[in-house]
Amino acid sequence: xxxxxxxxxxxxCWKWTQxxxxxxxxxxxxxFEAWNIFRALSSNKxxxxxxVSSRIQAWLLVEDKLVFWLFDCGTNLLNEWEYMLLDGxxxxxxxxxxxxxxxxxxxxxxxxxNFDLSREKSxxxxxxxxxxxxxxxxxNEETINKRLExxxxxxxxxxxxxxxxxKVITINADQTIEEIYDGLxxxxxxx
Numbered sequence: 001x002x003x004x005x006x007x008x009x010x011x012x013c014w015k016w017t018q019x020x021x022x023x024x025x026x027x028x029x030x031x032f033e034a035w036n037i038f039r040a041l042s043s044n045k046x047x048x049x050x051x052v053s054s055r056i057q058a059w060l061l062v063e064d065k066l067v068f069w070l071f072d073c074g075t076n077l078l079n080e081w082e083y084m085l086l087d088g089x090x091x092x093x094x095x096x097x098x099x100x101x102x103x104x105x106x107x108x109x110x111x112x113x114n115f116d117l118s119r120e121k122s123x124x125x126x127x128x129x130x131x132x133x134x135x136x137x138x139x140n141e142e143t144i145n146k147r148l149e150x151x152x153x154x155x156x157x158x159x160x161x162x163x164x165x166x167k168v169i170t171i172n173a174d175q176t177i178e179e180i181y182d183g184l185x186x187x188x189x190x191x
Contacts, residue, residue, distance in 0.1 A: 003083065003108075003110050004084045004108055004110040005022075005083070005084070005086065005110065005111055005112075005188070006087075006089075006090075006112045006113065006162075007085065007086065007087045008112060008159050009115040010116075010151050015087070015115050019031065019085060019087055021177075021181050022085060022181075022184070028083060029082070029083050030074075030077070030078060030085070031087065032074045032084050032085065032086045032087065034067055035088045038055075038056075038070070039056065060150075064092070064098070067091075067095060071102075072102075075102070092155070092157075092158060093157055093158060093161065110167065111168075111188065112159065112162045113169050113171060113188075114169070115171050116171065116173055116174075117173040122148060123144060127144075169184075169188065169191055171183050171187065
């Protein structure tokens with residue numbers, strides 16, 4: 001596959017695991033995951049951490065202008081033979097429009113991967129993780145619903161927009177990790 005790849009996902013579909021397996025098998029891909037970069041920025045006490053921490057605690061998306069800045073920094077680090085695996089960007093329609101324009105200007109092609117998982121299965125998995133990993137935030141029903149609503153309100157329209165442009169591969173995420181990865185590889189090779 002000689003295209004950049006965008007991962008879209010509802011929470012707890014094993015997307016991060018799929019990204020790690022894919023990157024191990026495709027060393028010419030560089031990983032861009034905005035959320036974890038922002039989380040790392042919030043680990044020290046500074047102007048970034050104050051802002052990002054407040055957004056993380058409220059489960060709100062970071063302002064687009066900061067995401068664009070971070071995205072631009074990441075794309076400038078790519079060598080000409082490298083590709084990006086973008087995870088969690090774009091998350092809303094404004095970000096989608098920005099991404100599309102930037103990629104058009106750079107003459108790069110891309111494909112989107114939607115890891116499809118029902119709301120019920122997402123909730124089942126997060127509750128299981130809450131027990132296994134003692135994660136209080138994962139056990140809070142209000143937090144779970146807020147995360148899911150953010151996905152359905154903000155990100156699902158991005159996926160639907162890319163689908164209308166014939167740019168989306170959908171993977172059934174209600175399978176084993178191995179089955180998901182096999183399906184991902186098969187569909188990426190056909191695209």
